[in-house]
Amino acid sequence: MRIREIHLTPVAFRDPPLLNASGIHEPWALRTIVEVVTDDGLSGLGETYGDRSHLERLRAAAPALIGVEVHAHHAQYAAVAATVGGDVFVDQHGLTGAGSNQKTVDAVFSPFEVACLDIRGKAAGLRVADLLGGPVREAVPYSAYLFYKWAGHPGEDEDRFGAALDPEGIAAQARLFVEEYGFGSIKLKGGVLPPDEEIEAVHALREAFPDLPLRIDPNAAWTPETSIRVGRALEGVLEYLEDPAPEIEGMARVAPEVPMKLATNMCVVTHAHLPPALARGAIGVLLTDHHYWGGLLRSTQVAALCETFGLELSMHSNTHLGISLAAMTHLAAAVPNLNHACDTHTPWQQGQDVVVPGALRFVEGAVPLPQAPGLGVELDRDALGALHENYLRCGVERRDDTAYMRRFDPTFQPKRAHW
Numbered sequence: 001m002r003i004r005e006i007h008l009t010p011v012a013f014r015d016p017p018l019l020n021a022s023g024i025h026e027p028w029a030l031r032t033i034v035e036v037v038t039d040d041g042l043s044g045l046g047e048t049y050g051d052r053s054h055l056e057r058l059r060a061a062a063p064a065l066i067g068v069e070v071h072a073h074h075a076q077y078a079a080v081a082a083t084v085g086g087d088v089f090v091d092q093h094g095l096t097g098a099g100s101n102q103k104t105v106d107a108v109f110s111p112f113e114v115a116c117l118d119i120r121g122k123a124a125g126l127r128v129a130d131l132l133g134g135p136v137r138e139a140v141p142y143s144a145y146l147f148y149k150w151a152g153h154p155g156e157d158e159d160r161f162g163a164a165l166d167p168e169g170i171a172a173q174a175r176l177f178v179e180e181y182g183f184g185s186i187k188l189k190g191g192v193l194p195p196d197e198e199i200e201a202v203h204a205l206r207e208a209f210p211d212l213p214l215r216i217d218p219n220a221a222w223t224p225e226t227s228i229r230v231g232r233a234l235e236g237v238l239e240y241l242e243d244p245a246p247e248i249e250g251m252a253r254v255a256p257e258v259p260m261k262l263a264t265n266m267c268v269v270t271h272a273h274l275p276p277a278l279a280r281g282a283i284g285v286l287l288t289d290h291h292y293w294g295g296l297l298r299s300t301q302v303a304a305l306c307e308t309f310g311l312e313l314s315m316h317s318n319t320h321l322g323i324s325l326a327a328m329t330h331l332a333a334a335v336p337n338l339n340h341a342c343d344t345h346t347p348w349q350q351g352q353d354v355v356v357p358g359a360l361r362f363v364e365g366a367v368p369l370p371q372a373p374g375l376g377v378e379l380d381r382d383a384l385g386a387l388h389e390n391y392l393r394c395g396v397e398r399r400d401d402t403a404y405m406r407r408f409d410p411t412f413q414p415k416r417a418h419w
């Protein structure tokens with residue numbers, strides 16, 4: 001089975017005004033949908049970032065994969081790496097850590113690999129999770145992912161979630177998500193308000209949900225000193241504290257001084273970061289993300305490294321659609337040492353998608369593994385066309401939370417070790 005065609009379709013969909021340490025989400029979120037077609041007519045799906053420079057790298061990589069066997073994982077990786085060369089992609093928002101050549105190759109390769117696994121599953125009559133070693137769980141738990149947010153984008157009506165700018169607003173958002181999705185754990189995106197206000201919000205969540213595991217992630221908006229103070233103030237309340245301070249150095253200063261484990265999707269985002277982070281004792285939990293760890297197979301290898309070195313495992317998410325949710329679910333289903341519910345932005349997507357509805361659903365906060373072969377999701381071509389039209393019309397070409405925030409607050413600075 002050789003790759004005959006690859007189609008790349010950039011799409012845009014509405015995103016609420018979610019606040020983070022870099023600014024605020026723009027009204028449109030971007031993704032690229034990848035379709036790989038084999039010489040015998042089977043097709044597979046992948047999903048990745050939609051920033052223009054990433055799209056250009058995908059466009060450069062795709063021709064190098066034509067004619068390559070869908071099973072030839074290493075040959076595909078080498079072909080993609082050759083097109084990326086020494087290039088380094090750096091996210092404008094900076095919320096997923098440092099850019100590097102390795103991370104760039106891994107991010108470009110990832111959606112092609114997912115699409116090939118989708119094809120391999122369809123050809124064999126097996127689910128992607130079966131190809132990754134077989135599922136150890138038939139449903140993958142996800143966590144409610146709360147954000148401070150404005151009521152609506154400026155100049156537009158209030159959205160259905162309303163404003164969340166204080167502990168009451170955050171607790172109300174959590175209630176909505178837990179009622180609608182049944183989530184069994186809660187993550188609060190922090191780094192937005194002064195840390196004492198965010199501590200209060202976590203306490204409000206604890207009061208409203210005495211039994212649910214809680215986490216907060218300020219995306220390195222705090223100094224090590226503040227991180228230690230917050231960590232101690234939240235003793236017994238958090239399952240883990242995610243990226244309180246910048247870099248391995250900052251995290252290593254915090255880790256021995258706080259009672260809970262530190263988690264990261266910022267200071268360890270590629271293999272080269274693992275040895276120094278382990279040597280310094282900087283982290284206790286790694287949030288993997290197949291979108292920048294080189295796809296699903298390579299992510300299972302990262303999971304094995306976590307087991308070897310005694311790290312716990314969780315999963316990171318960025319704004320995404322159903323192909324990514326399906327891929328995340330197959331991966332998490334097949335990783336025995338997943339210790340925590342995965343992150344997902346799905347509720348913020350409000351039903352917008354490129355996949356035919358039905359295959360993905362939440363039951364008590366978990367997504368049952370789709371049963372059909374491959375990823376188990378099917379492309380909705382009308383929806384793909386409509387979201388592609390959005391892309392052509394929306395005028396957004398890369399995610400830039402800081403620039404959008406500066407339209408309303410020209411003095412805004414991203415919050416890195418700010419408090």
Ligand SMILES: O=C([O-])C(=O)C[C@H](O)[C@@H](O)C(=O)[O-]
Nearest residue numbers: 020095217265316317318319
């Ligand atoms: O855990 C994280 O750091 C993230 O999920 C990064 C994301 O970009 C998040 O901050 C967001 O959607 O604004």
Ligand SMILES: [Mg+2]
Nearest residue numbers: 217242243265
């Ligand atoms: Mg994070």
